[in-house]
Amino acid sequence: MPWRTGPAERAAGIRPDPYRVWLSEVMLQQTTVAAVRKYHERFTALWPTVADLAAAPDADVMAEWAGLGYYARARNLLKCARAIVADHGGRFPDTHDALIALPGIGPYTAAAVAAIAFDRPETVVDGNVERVMSRLFDVDTPLPAAKPELTAHAARLTSHARPGDHAQAVMDLGATICTPKSPACGICPLRDPCLARQNGTEAQRPVKAPKKAKPHRRGYAYVGRRDDGAWLVETRPEKGLLGGMLGFPGSEWSDAPAPLPPAPADWRAVGEAEHVFTHFRLTLTVMVADLPPSNPERGHFVPASEFRPGTLPTAMRKVHDVAAPHLLVERARAAG
DNA sequence: TACGCGTGGGC
DNA sequence: TGCCCAAGCGT
Numbered sequence: 001m002p003w004r005t006g007p008a009e010r011a012a013g014i015r016p017d018p019y020r021v022w023l024s025e026v027m028l029q030q031t032t033v034a035a036v037r038k039y040h041e042r043f044t045a046l047w048p049t050v051a052d053l054a055a056a057p058d059a060d061v062m063a064e065w066a067g068l069g070y071y072a073r074a075r076n077l078l079k080c081a082r083a084i085v086a087d088h089g090g091r092f093p094d095t096h097d098a099l100i101a102l103p104g105i106g107p108y109t110a111a112a113v114a115a116i117a118f119d120r121p122e123t124v125v126d127g128n129v130e131r132v133m134s135r136l137f138d139v140d141t142p143l144p145a146a147k148p149e150l151t152a153h154a155a156r157l158t159s160h161a162r163p164g165d166h167a168q169a170v171m172d173l174g175a176t177i178c179t180p181k182s183p184a185c186g187i188c189p190l191r192d193p194c195l196a197r198q199n200g201t202e203a204q205r206p207v208k209a210p211k212k213a214k215p216h217r218r219g220y221a222y223v224g225r226r227d228d229g230a231w232l233v234e235t236r237p238e239k240g241l242l243g244g245m246l247g248f249p250g251s252e253w254s255d256a257p258a259p260l261p262p263a264p265a266d267w268r269a270v271g272e273a274e275h276v277f278t279h280f281r282l283t284l285t286v287m288v289a290d291l292p293p294s295n296p297e298r299g300h301f302v303p304a305s306e307f308r309p310g311t312l313p314t315a316m317r318k319v320h321d322v323a324a325p326h327l328l329v330e331r332a333r334a335a336g
Numbered sequence: 337t338a339c340g341c342g343t344g345g346g347c
Numbered sequence: 348t349g350c351c352c353a354a355g356c357g358t
Contacts, residue, residue, distance in 0.1 A: 026355095030356090035343070035345090072341065076356080126355075181347080341355105
């Protein structure tokens with residue numbers, strides 16, 4: 001991964017850039033490496049240092065984060081960058097305790113940055129480490145209750161000689177060999193001491209608490225365009241679902257939502273957009289209309305030349321994709 | 337402690 | 348196809 005340093009660089013005493021390590025770790029929270037790579041490249045190209053990021057407009061950062069999910073991470077990313085400039089002279093603190101005091105940095109990220117960027121003997125415990133420890137010691141306590149026990153195991157094994165390499169190695173073992181399904185025990189360097197392997201329980205580790213069922217919610221989303229092609233959008237409130245992101249005005253999302261058009265117009269339904277969030281399933285009825293030039297009751301117009309569907313969170317991009325063909329038809333009909 | 341918070345890929 | 352999951356954090 002591009003934010004890592006190789007053996008030759010480390011042998012020469014070169015440590016990874018703490019800014020790049022921090023950025024990667026925040027992006028990797030509950031997110032796959034494959035999804036993160038391009039976002040990390042884009043962010044470091046646009047904002048090469050933490051000071052550059054701290055100076056960026058909120059809307060620019062949110063737009064670049066669009067599609068990566070868990071948008072509170074992007075809001076906290078900016079808060080953290082600005083705190084580092086304001087309170088730490090633009091340099092990342094190099095201790096776990098100072099790092100964990102910053103927005104968006106919790107136990108995992110504080111340990112990961114301290115270990116990987118500053119080679120401090122901190123114990124990282126992410127989902128990979130939990131899985132490796134639960135198998136190595138055949139822990140049958142269900143997660144998340146097992147977390148302290150697994151953390152204690154991981155801490156006892158943490159290398160004080162090469163903490164950064166150790167942290168990445170345990171996570172890489174979990175990501176590539178000690179995988180959730182069909183672990184490659186045959187090539188695992190820990191196959192002999194692994195208690196789950198000895199007991200034949202590796203497929204049942206880690207034990208997890210049962211999940212809650214996802215309710216199904218519905219709503220209306222309104223995609224309106226003005227005569228000049230401008231799109232009616234709104235910036236969502238800072239807190240809550242898709243907080244701070246651009247979206248289309250809509251109704252509440254509930255069992256039986258009431259229509260709530262953002263402006264008087266001849267709204268008509270053109271289809272549905274389906275999306276699954278972490279804790280509920282959503283079906284949005286997509287409404288479209290040509291809008292008069294008068295001010296809407298909610299939202300604001302973005303000129304067609306400045307509107308990029310890629311800056312929308314995925315649920316809203318799906319709404320756009322359902323609506324766009326119908327709007328284009330209307331534009332063409334009007335023009336023709 | 338438990339919940340709210342996204343998304344895309346794998347099977 | 349519907350579930351499971353991924354380098355968690357804030358409240």
